[in-house]
Amino acid sequence: MPNYVAYNSRLWDAWSEDCTTWTIPLTPEKFQQAKNGPIEFVLTPTKKVPLSWFDGVGMDVLGLASGGGQQGPVMAAHGYRVTILDNSMRQLQSERMVAEREDYQLLALQADMTLPFPFKDESFDMIIHPVSNCYIEDLQPTWNECYRVLRHGGVMMAGWTNPILYMFDDEALDNCDVPLIVRHKLPYNGRVEVENGAELTMDTGYQFSHTLDAQIGGQLKAGFLLKDFYEDNDPGIHLGAYTSLFAASLALKM
Numbered sequence: 001m002p003n004y005v006a007y008n009s010r011l012w013d014a015w016s017e018d019c020t021t022w023t024i025p026l027t028p029e030k031f032q033q034a035k036n037g038p039i040e041f042v043l044t045p046t047k048k049v050p051l052s053w054f055d056g057v058g059m060d061v062l063g064l065a066s067g068g069g070q071q072g073p074v075m076a077a078h079g080y081r082v083t084i085l086d087n088s089m090r091q092l093q094s095e096r097m098v099a100e101r102e103d104y105q106l107l108a109l110q111a112d113m114t115l116p117f118p119f120k121d122e123s124f125d126m127i128i129h130p131v132s133n134c135y136i137e138d139l140q141p142t143w144n145e146c147y148r149v150l151r152h153g154g155v156m157m158a159g160w161t162n163p164i165l166y167m168f169d170d171e172a173l174d175n176c177d178v179p180l181i182v183r184h185k186l187p188y189n190g191r192v193e194v195e196n197g198a199e200l201t202m203d204t205g206y207q208f209s210h211t212l213d214a215q216i217g218g219q220l221k222a223g224f225l226l227k228d229f230y231e232d233n234d235p236g237i238h239l240g241a242y243t244s245l246f247a248a249s250l251a252l253k254m
């Protein structure tokens with residue numbers, strides 16, 4: 001496992017302990033609601049995944065870098081067989097806690113998504129991959145593995161960050177009173193920045209912007225066809241007043 005991945009794993013353990021936006025598990029009330037209502041969850045900060053994305057897809061789901069107890073329990077509430085791969089022990093504990101509480105079967109594995117996945121070819125019908133590839137340096141091996149473990153006719157729904165976010169310092173993104181000044185050339189590479197003396201903090205860890213070639217072209221290169229797409233935003237980020245900052249894509253393995 002690369003060193004930066006090990007650092008990010010500890011970072012997500014700490015964030016999960018602190019209960020941040022992406023680490024709060026589904027409550028019992030929300031689980032009951034999920035059972036009685038349509039499938040509802042996000043891959044990006046606010047927009048729900050369209051219901052049409054689940055049409056005609058089989059029941060074996062991989063939640064990729066999806067620990068924390070958000071998407072997995074919703075899918076389990078709808079009768080899907082859920083496997084979660086995540087690199088944070090603490091996020092996986094939350095996932096297991098919900099499964100035990102609500103009494104459903106779950107396979108939750110700690111693994112690094114930059115390495116070959118611990119699954120046989122064509123194991124899943126669906127991959128749910130919320131915004132998380134900003135924590136890995138090279139996307140192509142991960143897209144290739146997603147393609148390998150999906151069955152033909154299977155889909156991958158992936159949330160990702162608009163790379164423009166990484167042109168600015170966090171201080172300006174978080175605070176409307178700080179001017180938005182372009183600071184970084186894209187693609188931003190947190191590992192190289194730290195090697196060149198940038199401060200490494202538990203506020204952000206190692207992050208990476210990716211080119212659209214890597215995000216969209218990479219999925220196509222792996223063999224996927226893109227079927228649908230939407231943009232989303234985060235009202236809490238200063239730059240979000242000027243442009244959308246997140247996207248989600250639906251890819252199909254023919």
Ligand SMILES: C[S@@+](CC[C@H](N)C(=O)[O-])C[C@H]1O[C@@H](n2cnc3c(N)ncnc32)[C@H](O)[C@@H]1O
Binds near residue numbers: 112
């Ligand atoms: C923004 S959270 C998404 C999960 C969450 N269920 C949600 O609400 O969408 C990002 C997740 O990516 C995971 N992650 C980061 N780097 C990873 C890696 N190299 N391999 C596997 N998981 C990773 C983190 O542990 C974290 O759980």
